[in-house]
Amino acid sequence: MANSPEEVAKHVKTYLKVGAALLFLTAVTVWLSYVDFGTHSRNMAIGLTVATFKTSLVVLIFMHMNHERPLIYKFMLFSMLLLGVMFTLFVFVHDDGLIMRGYQAVFGKH
Amino acid sequence: MEIPYTVTARPDTGLWNAKIGVWLFLASEVMLFGGLFSSYIFLRLGADYFWPIHELNVKMGCFNTAVLIGSSVTIVMAWAGVKMRNYKMYFWNLLITILCAFLFLTVKFFEYKSKIEHYGVVLKDGTILLGHQPEEGYRYKFNADSVTLNFKEADPPYFMRFATKPAGEHGGAHDEHGSAPAEILPIETVKFKTESGKETTLAPADFQALKSEAKAAKKDSLKLTPVQPLAFHAKPSKLASHSEKSLAFLDGTLIEGKLVSDKMELHVDVIDTRAAPDADKSMAWAIFKDAGWKKAFDESREEHLKKFNETHPGQDPMKSDHYLREALRFEVHGETPAAHEAKHKEGVGFFDDMPWAEHHYPTVEIEGKDIQRWSNFLPKWNTYYAIYFTITGLHGAHVLAGALVMLYFLVFNSRWFKTDPEHLANRVETGGLFWHFVDLVWIFLFPLLYLL
Numbered sequence A: 001m002a003n004s005p006e007e008v009a010k011h012v013k014t015y016l017k018v019g020a021a022l023l024f025l026t027a028v029t030v031w032l033s034y035v036d037f038g039t040h041s042r043n044m045a046i047g048l049t050v051a052t053f054k055t056s057l058v059v060l061i062f063m064h065m066n067h068e069r070p071l072i073y074k075f076m077l078f079s080m081l082l083l084g085v086m087f088t089l090f091v092f093v094h095d096d097g098l099i100m101r102g103y104q105a106v107f108g109k110h
Numbered sequence B: 001m002e003i004p005y006t007v008t009a010r011p012d013t014g015l016w017n018a019k020i021g022v023w024l025f026l027a028s029e030v031m032l033f034g035g036l037f038s039s040y041i042f043l044r045l046g047a048d049y050f051w052p053i054h055e056l057n058v059k060m061g062c063f064n065t066a067v068l069i070g071s072s073v074t075i076v077m078a079w080a081g082v083k084m085r086n087y088k089m090y091f092w093n094l095l096i097t098i099l100c101a102f103l104f105l106t107v108k109f110f111e112y113k114s115k116i117e118h119y120g121v122v123l124k125d126g127t128i129l130l131g132h133q134p135e136e137g138y139r140y141k142f143n144a145d146s147v148t149l150n151f152k153e154a155d156p157p158y159f160m161r162f163a164t165k166p167a168g169e170h171g172g173a174h175d176e177h178g179s180a181p182a183e184i185l186p187i188e189t190v191k192f193k194t195e196s197g198k199e200t201t202l203a204p205a206d207f208q209a210l211k212s213e214a215k216a217a218k219k220d221s222l223k224l225t226p227v228q229p230l231a232f233h234a235k236p237s238k239l240a241s242h243s244e245k246s247l248a249f250l251d252g253t254l255i256e257g258k259l260v261s262d263k264m265e266l267h268v269d270v271i272d273t274r275a276a277p278d279a280d281k282s283m284a285w286a287i288f289k290d291a292g293w294k295k296a297f298d299e300s301r302e303e304h305l306k307k308f309n310e311t312h313p314g315q316d317p318m319k320s321d322h323y324l325r326e327a328l329r330f331e332v333h334g335e336t337p338a339a340h341e342a343k344h345k346e347g348v349g350f351f352d353d354m355p356w357a358e359h360h361y362p363t364v365e366i367e368g369k370d371i372q373r374w375s376n377f378l379p380k381w382n383t384y385y386a387i388y389f390t391i392t393g394l395h396g397a398h399v400l401a402g403a404l405v406m407l408y409f410l411v412f413n414s415r416w417f418k419t420d421p422e423h424l425a426n427r428v429e430t431g432g433l434f435w436h437f438v439d440l441v442w443i444f445l446f447p448l449l450y451l452l
Helices: A005-034 A040-062 A070-096 A098-107 B017-046 B058-083 B087-116 B204-216 B292-311 B321-328 B337-346 B383-413 B421-451
Strands: B119-123 B128-132 B140-150 B164-166 B221-226 B230-234 B239-242 B246-249 B254-261 B264-272 B329-331 B363-366 B371-376
Touching: A005 A040, A005 B058, A005 B421, A040 B058, A040 B421, A070 B017, B017 B383, B017 B421, B058 B087, B058 B421, B087 B383, B087 B421, B119 B264, B140 B239, B204 B221, B230 B246, B230 B254, B292 B321, B292 B329, B292 B337, B321 B329, B383 B421
Parallel strands: none
Antiparallel strands: B119 B128, B119 B371, B128 B264, B140 B221, B140 B230, B140 B254, B164 B230, B239 B246, B246 B254, B264 B329, B264 B363
């Protein structure tokens, strides 16, 4: 772990660079959202990929998850698994017609 | 009692205790926000309206993102400052982090305020007009012949006291700042006659006397006739029902007379025809008296269609969300079509959508019968605003909590810099971990709510 003053001092530059990268990527996200990629799902996929990359920078560098004790990875792995379940729950309502109903209400039946 | 393992690692976990604590807490926070993001997915998939994209103020959202990212850098620098035994670096970075938190909340306050003051009106054909209401808001204007008190309520009639106006104030006299609402008449000063011809008022003492009289006569209600002509400007949300001949307030007070007008006045800034069956026949064009607006809309639609056909040859524009949003959701940039055209040519200024920018929009009057529903942009408007306020409200509460914790460290723990710097470093690291989490939630919220 980065505990000695010398090691911490070495990291200071990295923190500033990551901060700059995050700001730059924010601007990129905004710009990409105005580009028409054909379907909105593509915009969603691209935008969320950039956001995921940004959060990994925060988690790995700022929250020091690139060099953490195993116990913390175990907590977070468990948490991430449950998160994955929550984010895929919607597939179970597909048969319920929720997605199609919303689509037809907006675009009509064609 | 000394709390163990605040500085050194506990042998079995390899970590100091607070670190395990904060990570466990963050794991539960992931679940909390995860549940809300999951709701977002469901609400978005189930939405039967056009999901708002770029409808929130992107510049303010972007600014707030930068503020949070900046504060994420400063909090980690504050921690590094303690580790490197550099007090100035610690102090200033922690202070800047706290200031950033309050700056974020201030910007959020103005964003919320602009949503509370902005209205959407769904017309009967699905067309949506967006805009601001004049100072007084939407009111049914009514001339009163009689007021029937309901004695089941304990207190003197409550809602009518905010709606009583002198008669003859319906005229719709507007000055250049919009309409000038007539002063509300204090209800105690209005004179009424009872059925027996006795003169009275609705001041608390008189009301109690009327109530005891009615009680003695075993009556639940009492009809009063105003001595001088009287009008009411009633807020629809305070009415239980209304018709051409009566208004019933929520507290049971019944006003009989004649409905003069139930027209809503709106300073329109967006005409959204996407949900109307045919944009050319939208009800909006009858509401806008100036035919120039339809022409401006047509021109803008043509322009977008041309652009679409150039960039997406052979594709059906009506199937592109992007095209529909650009072409059928018409943003108004001036008080008259000519002013709009001029503004369109010179280009919309970068800060024109900021709260401090001055705007001039066309004012229209919408008949009550043409309105399907209306509301300001609060959770009741649609599920998008429901999830927007829920998640950003919870996130804002986290920002406030983080700021208070860091302020506590700054004020009460800074002296540890000399006596117990490693303990202070661990405190700042714990607070910092929470702060980074708040930042990364926002990194997802910003694109999901503002951009995509």
